[in-house]
Amino acid sequence: MxxxxxxxxxxxxxxxxxxxxxxxxxxxxxxxxxxxxxxxxxxxxxxxxxxxxxxxxxxxxxxxxxxxxxxxxxxxxxxxxxxxxxxxxxxxxxxxxxxxxxxxxxxxxxxxxxxxxxxxxxxxxxxxxxxxxxxxxxxxxxxxxxxxxxxxxxxxxxxxxxxxxxxxxxxxxxxxxxxxxxxxxxxxxxxxxxxxxxxxxxxxxxxxxxxxxxxxxxxxxxxxxxxxxxxxxxxxxxxxxxxxxxxxxxxxxxSMGARLKQHQTTTLKIARWLQACPGVKRVLFPPLPEDPGYKIWKRDFKGASGVFGVVLHTESEQAVAHMVDGYRFFKIGASWGGYESLVLPASLKKIRTASRWTESGYVLRYSIGLEDPDDLITDLVQGFKRLNDTVRS
Ligand SMILES: Cc1ncc(COP(=O)(O)O)c(C=O)c1O
The missing domain is CATH 3.40.640.10 (Type I PLP-dependent aspartate aminotransferase-like (Major domain))
Incomplete structure (x- = not known):
């Protein structure tokens, strides 16, 4: 089978x-x-x-x-x-x-x-x-x-x-x-x-x-x-x-196979959109050809799920809070893999010991749910507007 x-x-x-x-x-x-x-x-x-x-x-x-x-x-x-x-x-x-x-x-x-x-x-x-x-x-x-x-x-x-x-x-x-x-x-x-x-x-x-x-x-x-x-x-x-x-x-x-197919399609669309977003320094998602893990991912994996990281240009907690607190679809919460989209802050500098995380920029983890990708992108667009307004003020 x-x-x-x-x-x-x-x-x-x-x-x-x-x-x-x-x-x-x-x-x-x-x-x-x-x-x-x-x-x-x-x-x-x-x-x-x-x-x-x-x-x-x-x-x-x-x-x-x-x-x-x-x-x-x-x-x-x-x-x-x-x-x-x-x-x-x-x-x-x-x-x-x-x-x-x-x-x-x-x-x-x-x-x-x-x-x-x-x-x-x-x-x-x-x-x-x-x-x-x-x-x-x-x-x-x-x-x-x-x-x-x-x-x-x-x-x-x-x-x-x-x-x-x-x-x-x-x-x-x-x-x-x-x-x-x-x-x-x-x-x-x-x-x-x-x-x-x-x-x-x-x-x-x-x-x-x-x-x-x-x-x-x-x-x-x-x-x-x-x-x-x-x-x-x-x-x-x-x-x-x-x-x-x-x-x-x-x-x-x-229903996991059917859900994963939708998670993969939506996540790739959103990850590519984020890559082109001026507020974003780097998207941490191996299925993107620009990701350092792409070659091994392509060799060993049969597809992608819907969880990835984003390194922002800003380090301002206040600006990030303004962005994520106002999201309509991305809810703040632990875990991932469910049907609704989530976002979570990642404090890497405090965690790593063998391979220190030295990169500047606030890191967020996104779990992409089963919502319509365009609705999620609209949510992200509005979030970046709030973030920019706070950084500028
Ligand atoms: C990679 C990974 N492994 C294990 C776990 C633990 O799973 P559980 O929440 O069921 O204890 C998590 C939870 O977030 C996880 O992200």
Missing amino acids: KDDSLLVHSGRDPQRHYGIVNLPVYHASTVLYPSLESFKKRAVGDQKYRAVRYGAYGTPTTNALADAVAELEGGQGAVVTSSGLAAVTFAITAFVGQGDHILMVDSVYSPTRGFCDTVLKRFGVNTTYYDPLESESISALFQPNTRLIFCESPGSLTFEVQDIPALAAAAHQRDILVLLDNTWATPLLFKPFDKGVDISIQAGTKYISGHSDLVIGIITARTETLFRRVKDTTMVFGEIAGPDDCYLALRGLR
């Missing part, structure tokens, strides 16, 4: 549910067994990882979402978590122990950084941040105890594209695992396991759900062994997503 058909058909089997199109929501803690013997055998062999045996280890609804995402990403198995951040932290936790070292990309989503600098550090796992543009020379940063390299491509807020195949080739020579936060590309636009990734992470909160109404995460593994390691970890922690959220995420998944 091709991806568009997988989006529609994976993770469901109507004939097992009275012909009902969508898999029903199974609410469960207790699962009953007909005999002592069957109860005692409930976690033997494969049963431990795939059977429905207790609500905290998975229900038909959580398993359906995991199976659908695993199939789309091309992995052997997936685990659903309570948020995208939980998918990141449990994926890392599954593979490290006291005395280990990890490599973390400097452009990573800030809370991932927070986990490394607090919990991992407290448990004796050291983190080295690396430049997102680093590739073959990454091996200079490997230590004898390096267990994994964590990538996020394009990176949060600044959208650098990482050379994942080159990083993976270097890492695998030393038996180092490659973990990727693949949320920007979704399971459709970057196929992680074809590019050397071992563990792929989705914040299903974004494009998979698509409606800004839930938080959820999915960890997909390249092999059955890696999947079991992740599942063992989430089961030990009692980590799971609620069935209603899994249902909503599955429902979102069905």
Whole structure:
């Protein structure tokens, strides 16, 4: 099956549910067994990882979402978590122990950084941040105890594209695992396991759900062994997503391909318009040929989603506030990938450590929704008028 058909058909089997199109929501803690013997055998062999045996280890609804995402990403198995951040932290936790070292990309989503600098550090796992543009020379940063390299491509807020195949080739020579936060590309636009990734992470909160109404995460593994390691970890922690959220995420998944096509078309139009806008210094969006990440993006990705950054000429917080506070469509708020457009300030100078952000100009992140592109451009035009009026006054 091709991806568009997988989006529609994976993770469901109507004939097992009275012909009902969508898999029903199974609410469960207790699962009953007909005999002592069957109860005692409930976690033997494969049963431990795939059977429905207790609500905290998975229900038909959580398993359906995991199976659908695993199939789309091309992995052997997936685990659903309570948020995208939980998918990141449990994926890392599954593979490290006291005395280990990890490599973390400097452009990573800030809370991932927070986990490394607090919990991992407290448990004796050291983190080295690396430049997102680093590739073959990454091996200079490997230590004898390096267990994994964590990538996020394009990176949060600044959208650098990482050379994942080159990083993976270097890492695998030393038996180092490659973990990727693949949320920007979704399971459709970057196929992680074809590019050397071992563990792929989705914040299903974004494009998979698509409606800004839930938080959820999915960890997909390249092999059955890696999947079991992740599942063992989430089961030990009692980590799971609620069935209603899994249902909503599955429902979102069905229309993700169609939504992404519209996100891509509108975003390209808006990004090109912004490039020509006098108030804009630079648009940070790899699908633009002028972007430094374009070459690798074109080689490795199957398309674009709708999140990008803009470096403005002004540094005036007051002028930017005047611009964004007055937007009609672009709402100010965290997260992205939903149906309505969002804007958010990015304070990069305070975040980066391995590849300092020295460029002048206020940085904003835009998430383009499903509104009409001309309406969004009108909103941006009026915003720049407000910004210019404030700068001039
Ligand atoms: C790249 C990336 N990964 C992970 C997350 C975390 O997802 P969640 O909000 O579901 O915890 C986010 C959230 O914004 C994100 O941008």
